[in-house]
Amino acid sequence: MVAAAALEEGVAGTDSLFTCGGTKDNLIHCWNDAGHGSITFSRAFAESCNPAFARVGLSLGAQKIIGYAGKLGLDNQSVTGYPVTPDPRQDLSLIGEPYNLVNSSVGQGPVLVSPVQVTAMVNAVVSDGVYRVPRLVKEVRKSSGGAAEEFASDAGRQAIRPDTAAVLRDLLELATDEGAGKEASVPFYGSAGKTGSAQTGNSKQSVNAWFTGYAPRVNPRYIVTVLVEDGASGSESAAPVFREIMEQILRFD
Structure with a gap:
């Protein structure tokens, strides 16, 4: 989401340079103890470089990040066809509280998201920037076979530009x-x-380990989001699960 905001607002391009000091960085520590040194925006995205994205977040400011989070559905807890009780702990305005901007820019801090919200956000990237409210149920049928209730799919709205979505897909491929x-x-x-x-x-050592992505790479048909509670990292705990699930889906496609 921060990458989308940076590209949309012109705060960073794929070749923009940042500096990562690793555990000695004066803004936020990176998982890479030695640091990435001078790193492009593209590589920072692929390598999950915290200092680079913390600096992007500071350049954007809290209000722009909150705005793009809303555009990409991170303020929407509803699911078409399925009742969801809103969780009051999910509050994007917390990004603007003191000391939260840096952490929120790298996926830490007080802001909560659900796997469904993350999946819908990735779907917007795959769909040339069009965000759609997720739908779980298409229709409820009577025992006699007729439709008792139907739930129309969301027509969608343009959340980010198509060219921004294309760059984000390139970044996801690089990662x-x-x-x-x-x-x-x-x-x-x-x-x-x-x-x-x-x-x-x-x-x-304990983290909520995430991986979200899509396949096939050309003409994507499926998005899978994996959340492993008390995992080691997204790359170690969640990414292999994504691969295993997606391989089985595509095997029977």
């Missing part, structure tokens, strides 16, 4: 080919996606 998401690579069909590792506060 899976050469970056932190290599364990999610699906042979023959191709895949693309992004890792995430959100600290839980339970221990330094």
